[in-house]
Amino acid sequence: METKKSVQTSLIILLIMLIIGFIYGILVTFLPEVLVSKSYPLYTGLSWADFKTTDPVLANYILIMLRFAGGGALASAIGGAIVLFNAYRKGEKWAWYFMLVVSIIVWGNTLIGNIAYKNPVTITICVVGLLLAVVALIISAKDFLGEKRA
Numbered sequence: 001m002e003t004k005k006s007v008q009t010s011l012i013i014l015l016i017m018l019i020i021g022f023i024y025g026i027l028v029t030f031l032p033e034v035l036v037s038k039s040y041p042l043y044t045g046l047s048w049a050d051f052k053t054t055d056p057v058l059a060n061y062i063l064i065m066l067r068f069a070g071g072g073a074l075a076s077a078i079g080g081a082i083v084l085f086n087a088y089r090k091g092e093k094w095a096w097y098f099m100l101v102v103s104i105i106v107w108g109n110t111l112i113g114n115i116a117y118k119n120p121v122t123i124t125i126c127v128v129g130l131l132l133a134v135v136a137l138i139i140s141a142k143d144f145l146g147e148k149r150a
Helices: 005-030 032-044 048-054 056-088 093-117 120-145
Strands: none
Touching: 005 032, 005 056, 005 093, 005 120, 032 048, 032 056, 032 093, 032 120, 048 056, 056 093, 093 120
16 A cells, blocks of 8 residues: 555654654653753752752652653653554554644643743753644644545
């Protein structure tokens, strides 16, 4: 079965979105201190290094929780890639809904958290991820959701 041009275009855009999510997930999972050392002062007005010295147990707890979030981002990106290269590429309707729901939940949740943290870099990453998802899904919506003709 030949994949329609709009589905191919949206697949590439969604792949870019997933690559961004995968990189973000790797960073958060394996280097959470890089992110928290930037966002903690923005949120609290205090130094992360000072906080780590004053309360190392709580600082470690924050890093562990960030790693959990990173693992979720990685799982979402990998799961999204599996759906993208199988069902979505074939034009299966449920795959379009999967990409819609998962993208909005993952990017939206991360965006809300980073708005609270007042972190402009990760806010930008989340907005880009959401915009890529929306643009890709709008491009392919007619092919997935339109009437099937025999």
